[in-house]
Amino acid sequence: MLTVETAAARLLALGLLTPEDLLTGDVEITTINRRNRNLRITRRTGANYLVKQAAVPTGEAARTLLTEARLYAYCFQPARARQFAAFMPEVVRAAPDENMLVIRLFEDAVPLWKYHQQRGIAHFPLATAAEVGRLLRRFHELGRAEASRADPALDFLRTERPFVFDLPEPAVKMMSYLTPGAYHVMQEVQGNPALVAALRQLKSEWQLNSLIHGDIKMDNFLVLDPEAAHEEGSTQVRLIDWEMAQLGDVAWDVAGLFQDFIFWWVASMPLDDEAIANPAARAAFPLAAMQAGVRACWHGYCQHDPATEALLPKIINYAACRLLQSAYELSCRYNYIPRPAKFLLWIVGNLLREPTRGARELLGLTLPPERHPAARPAPVPAEAALA
Structure with missing residues (x-):
């Protein structure tokens, strides 16, 4: 499970952050613990993200996180993506096998x-x-x-x-x-x-x-x-x-x-x-x-x-x-x-x-x-x- 300390390296490997982001200290990572163990990644320039993770990777929260990931995969297929985009956030990475769903944050929402x-x-x-x-x-x-x-x-x-x-x-x-x-x-x-x-x-x-x-x-x-x-x-x-x-x-x-x-x-x-x-x-x-x-x-x-x-x-x-x-x-x-x-x-x-x-x-x-x-x-x- 990603933490505030380990998230930057993983997002860098996925190409969601750049070395420049880390060198300039442009990235802020904070914890949002509710139903899930979520991380909020913000920076002054570039996209911001929400990383959703189930608190227990094998529990009920993991099942519902998988449901969300699979629903996004279904709704954003080319045949229906244009219609559902008006309702849902943009999914950057859906990796339920890694207990991780990365969503692009809406700016100033x-x-x-x-x-x-x-x-x-x-x-x-x-x-x-x-x-x-x-x-x-x-x-x-x-x-x-x-x-x-x-x-x-x-x-x-x-x-x-x-x-x-x-x-x-x-x-x-x-x-x-x-x-x-x-x-x-x-x-x-x-x-x-x-x-x-x-x-x-x-x-x-x-x-x-x-x-x-x-x-x-x-x-x-x-x-x-x-x-x-x-x-x-x-x-x-x-x-x-x-x-x-x-x-x-x-x-x-x-x-x-x-x-x-x-x-x-x-x-x-x-x-x-x-x-x-x-x-x-x-x-x-x-x-x-x-x-x-x-x-x-x-x-x-x-x-x-x-x-x-x-x-x-x-x-x-x-x-x-x-x-x-x-x-x-x-x-x-x-x-x-x-x-x-x-x-x-x-x-x-x-x-x-x-x-x-x-x-x-x-x-x-x-x-x-x-x-x-x-x-x-x-x-x-x-x-x-x-x-």
Whole structure:
């Protein structure tokens, strides 16, 4: 595995750095440890790179890194490279056998969440939100076409449903690495029969209708010209981190957009101060702004297409599942369910029980009446959720 000390020599051997870069001290190599052991290589002149490496070369992270590398290899074949280049970063070297994927960094790009933070609530970038929706729709249009071709070259992609649908009846493997906080979330789910029934129903509605990103969130969108003076926000956006790509349901990707706005709202609340009685009213990014962002994303994605509009009820339900997944993942870091996760669980329960009202009051969207409403978990007040 490359380190800060050994990366320069390897990149020099690959021709990605020059002797002059090293002699002049033009190269800076820093570590970015998240899911993977990544290295960021920057220099004053010439291309900059991100070197992605799995923390455990034989573990799950290595498998997802291989998925990303193989997906890039597929999408950048001459027959389709021009279409997919609008969504993905440029791959410089894909060597999964070496536990290494080298990607060219976009110059001066910032993650979408940071872009929101920099502009603040007074200049919330609605044009950027709409472009994110349009970008995802264009990708899904390509993804549906690729899935319909049933190309054997895509057999490396996963097809299973997200793990959140299995919380009522987890596999033994999942139980083997539960943290105490995650275990408590699982108990909350399993102790609510209506929530269990809703998850089972939504799991049965999962379809393999497209190539999907699988991990849509603000952190995986880059804004390419954040310093430009756009009144409504930049419209230069790219989608990165394709490790969780699979054949799956487009509704799951769109649900990721919706849930991240709600997660951003919750994360901006002063939930660390238990003395505050109504933390939602003190959110740094108020719900009204998040609703405007959701609407902009949805209108950008939907584009007044009746077939797409018909997906909205399913997307709302899947957004609740994404919020449940976020509550689970957040709780994995603790020995208990932290207050932000408790608030997310409260939202999940009420959104699944009353999706029409939840869509209107939480997301600022309008749903048609349910023709066959399923059993839903009973609503609880926010005060009880945070007790």
